[in-house]
Amino acid sequence: MKIESAKLIICSPDRNFVTLKIVTDEGIYGLGDATLNGRELAVASYLTEHVLPCLIGRDPFQIEDIWQYLYRGAYWRRGPVTMSAIAAVDMALWDIKGKALNTPVYNLLGGKSREGVLVYTHANGSDIAEAVDSVQRHAAEGYLAVRAQSGVPGVASSYGVPKSGKPYEPAERGLPSESLWSTEKYLNFVPKLFDAVRKACGEDLHLLHDVHHRLTPIEAARLGKALEPYHLFWMEDPTPAENQEAFRLIREHTVTPIATGEVFNSFWDAHDLIRNQWIDYLRMTIVHGGGITALKKAADFAAVYQVRTGFHGATDLSPVTMAAALHFGLAIHNFGIQEHMPHTKLMDEVFPHAYSFNAGYMYPGDAPGLGVEIDEALAAKYPYQRAYLPIARKLDGTLTDW
Ligand code: CS2
Ligand code: MG
Numbered sequence: 001m002k003i004e005s006a007k008l009i010i011c012s013p014d015r016n017f018v019t020l021k022i023v024t025d026e027g028i029y030g031l032g033d034a035t036l037n038g039r040e041l042a043v044a045s046y047l048t049e050h051v052l053p054c055l056i057g058r059d060p061f062q063i064e065d066i067w068q069y070l071y072r073g074a075y076w077r078r079g080p081v082t083m084s085a086i087a088a089v090d091m092a093l094w095d096i097k098g099k100a101l102n103t104p105v106y107n108l109l110g111g112k113s114r115e116g117v118l119v120y121t122h123a124n125g126s127d128i129a130e131a132v133d134s135v136q137r138h139a140a141e142g143y144l145a146v147r148a149q150s151g152v153p154g155v156a157s158s159y160g161v162p163k164s165g166k167p168y169e170p171a172e173r174g175l176p177s178e179s180l181w182s183t184e185k186y187l188n189f190v191p192k193l194f195d196a197v198r199k200a201c202g203e204d205l206h207l208l209h210d211v212h213h214r215l216t217p218i219e220a221a222r223l224g225k226a227l228e229p230y231h232l233f234w235m236e237d238p239t240p241a242e243n244q245e246a247f248r249l250i251r252e253h254t255v256t257p258i259a260t261g262e263v264f265n266s267f268w269d270a271h272d273l274i275r276n277q278w279i280d281y282l283r284m285t286i287v288h289g290g291g292i293t294a295l296k297k298a299a300d301f302a303a304v305y306q307v308r309t310g311f312h313g314a315t316d317l318s319p320v321t322m323a324a325a326l327h328f329g330l331a332i333h334n335f336g337i338q339e340h341m342p343h344t345k346l347m348d349e350v351f352p353h354a355y356s357f358n359a360g361y362m363y364p365g366d367a368p369g370l371g372v373e374i375d376e377a378l379a380a381k382y383p384y385q386r387a388y389l390p391i392a393r394k395l396d397g398t399l400t401d402w
Pocket of ligand 1: 037170210212262312313315316339389
């Protein structure tokens with residue numbers, strides 16, 4: 001079998017997606033997600049101009065060699081654009097292999113290690129009452145784990161809280177919006193949120209919270225300590241992780257579990273965090289981390305230090321990545337939890353898939369390969385529109401992490 005052609009399908013059904021389709025000379029094709037929220041066309045260009053010409057004629061079964069060829073052969077290392085491009089190729093090749101061998105990808109990763117993939121979803125509200133109601137609604141839908149985010153009194157707009165009644169979608173068409181942020185108000189507020197959620201929802205529901213890179217290490221330590229009475233499943237992205245050593249300080253002050261890594265694109269971004277057990281869950285995911293091949297290596301290293309996976313799964317990761325993450329999460333031993341921010345009805349129509357949700361768990365299905373398709377005719381009706389993630393500034397105007 002040889003790779004005969006490869007193309008990108010760039011579309012925007014409610015939000016932008018970049019999808020790679022690799023077709024073999026035997027008619028079998030594979031799909032890969034290449035979506036990098038706010039920088040989509042950078043990855044599209046990297047693939048079209050520099051990667052796809054090198055794939056034609058290669059054996060699609062040589063997944064490891066092609067990964068190494070694209071990683072080492074570029075000479076320049078790492079970065080979200082490069083690794084998202086490599087990830088798209090990698091996902092498509094695993095999809096092809098599963099289809100050619102007539103087996104779901106999880107069987108190529110060691111087979112089932114569990115029956116279903118535990119997932120968590122997003123609950124949010126403009127204030128505590130709305131946020132508690134949202135958590136209760138998602139728990140009633142069957143979720144066993146729910147992330148809670150809320151507006152912060154005195155702060156005009158907070159991460160994770162939609163401006164309208166629609167599901168939260170951070171990317172905005174047109175130029176980046178700017179919002180103001182107050183860490184002080186946030187730190188005084190969040191414990192009250194979780195006190196109210198625990199009182200309303202009881203002790204058994206897994207609760208998660210995304211700090212979204214906004215605190216200094218000592219502020220994150222303070223928050224972790226303040227949240228201990230509410231025994232969160234995790235506190236996510238407590239501080240920017242370029243300085244992995246910063247997590248040592250947080251760890252010394254709190255037993256609230258820590259998750260980070262959704263902005264990572266290489267195992268090296270997490271090397272010290274894992275080997276020092278400064279985190280409990282690795283959020284690095286398949287589309288931005290270099291694909292299934294790369295994440296298998298990272299997850300196996302993490303397993304040695306009892307660090308589990310907690311892959312990113314927001315709507316800006318396409319259903320192709322969700323499918324790949326579910327196969328991965330079903331198979332590996334040190335799986336922790338999978339984020340499930342459900343895509344919209346239109347997105348699901350553009351990307352028909354075999355995966356499903358039931359009673360707090362998701363199942364990749366047993367279709368050969370990844371079990372996800374793309375309706376190219378429908379996708380063509382929704383052309384790409386430039387969009388950006390928001391920018392955040394502190395109350396004094398200092399630019400800060402969104
Ligand atoms: C968030 C994401 O889901 C999460 O944990 O951090 O919504 C993130 O803000 C977006 O994926 C950025 O594109
Ligand atoms: Mg996050």
